[in-house]
Amino acid sequence: MRINKYIAHAGVASRRKAEELIMQGLVTINGQKVTALATTVKSGDVVEVEGQPIYNEEKVYYLLNKPRGVISSVSDDKGRKTVIDLLPEVKERIYPVGRLDWDTTGLLILTNDGDFTDKMIHPRNEIDKVYVARLKGIANKENLRPLTRGLLIDGKKTKPARYRILKVEPDKNRSLVELTIHEGRNHQVKKMFEAVGLLVDKLSRTRFGTLDLTGLRPGESRRLNKKEISQLHNAATQGN
Numbered sequence: 001m002r003i004n005k006y007i008a009h010a011g012v013a014s015r016r017k018a019e020e021l022i023m024q025g026l027v028t029i030n031g032q033k034v035t036a037l038a039t040t041v042k043s044g045d046v047v048e049v050e051g052q053p054i055y056n057e058e059k060v061y062y063l064l065n066k067p068r069g070v071i072s073s074v075s076d077d078k079g080r081k082t083v084i085d086l087l088p089e090v091k092e093r094i095y096p097v098g099r100l101d102w103d104t105t106g107l108l109i110l111t112n113d114g115d116f117t118d119k120m121i122h123p124r125n126e127i128d129k130v131y132v133a134r135l136k137g138i139a140n141k142e143n144l145r146p147l148t149r150g151l152l153i154d155g156k157k158t159k160p161a162r163y164r165i166l167k168v169e170p171d172k173n174r175s176l177v178e179l180t181i182h183e184g185r186n187h188q189v190k191k192m193f194e195a196v197g198l199l200v201d202k203l204s205r206t207r208f209g210t211l212d213l214t215g216l217r218p219g220e221s222r223r224l225n226k227k228e229i230s231q232l233h234n235a236a237t238q239g240n
């Protein structure tokens with residue numbers, strides 16, 4: 001495998017960044033500085049980046065039903081609970097595929113596969129991310145229509161989304177709406193509903209491409225199997 005690909009696979013840097021590291025003379029194979037970008041790594045070679053050995057771990061994929069009150073990062077300098085704390089002991093260096101807010105619950109994938117992650121989150125691949133939001137206010141076709149056309153959040157137009165009104169409770173002045181988007185901008189669902197005048201009170205992700213949370217209670221996780229992973233890869237090319 002080409003050295004830049006090997007470094008990217010190990011999750012240390014993107015391929016382009018890996019090339020920069022090589023050109024800066026920071027990469028060695030078996031103690032010898034790598035100078036040519038075309039250098040390949042053979043089995044048994046020891047690759048070091050900035051003096052640290054790197055390992056090409058087996059790629060692993062986990063599905064977590066994230067509860068409220070947990071942050072979607074690998075570590076937290078304020079000592080708050082992270083999604084990694086919820087998984088059983090995993091020796092690979094996994095991280096979440098995109099983020100869910102601290103107070104958002106539901107479906108989160110974790111992996112150490114950078115190429116998979118890029119594929120899952122790139123809007124071009126049109127993978128469905130399905131959310132159910134409890135909203136303050138009454139949702140109807142008129143106020144939700146802009147969601148399907150795209151609306152401005154943080155100065156940038158969102159891609160068209162789909163919605164389904166699941167429940168409207170006029171006496172409680174609240175509604176339950178399912179929203180399907182293909183992007184993953186910061187607080188995107190909350191901001192989209194806010195832009196149409198409805199505040200998100202509770203938010204949960206119920207589906208990601210071909211995956212849902214069947215059989216997983218909040219806080220529970222499991223490994224994804226080969227079939228599920230290949231279905232996700234297919235969803236990235238077919239858009240669902």
Ligand code: URA
Nearest residue numbers: 100101104187189190
């Ligand atoms: N959109 C949000 O606003 N929050 C999330 O956690 C995910 C999507």
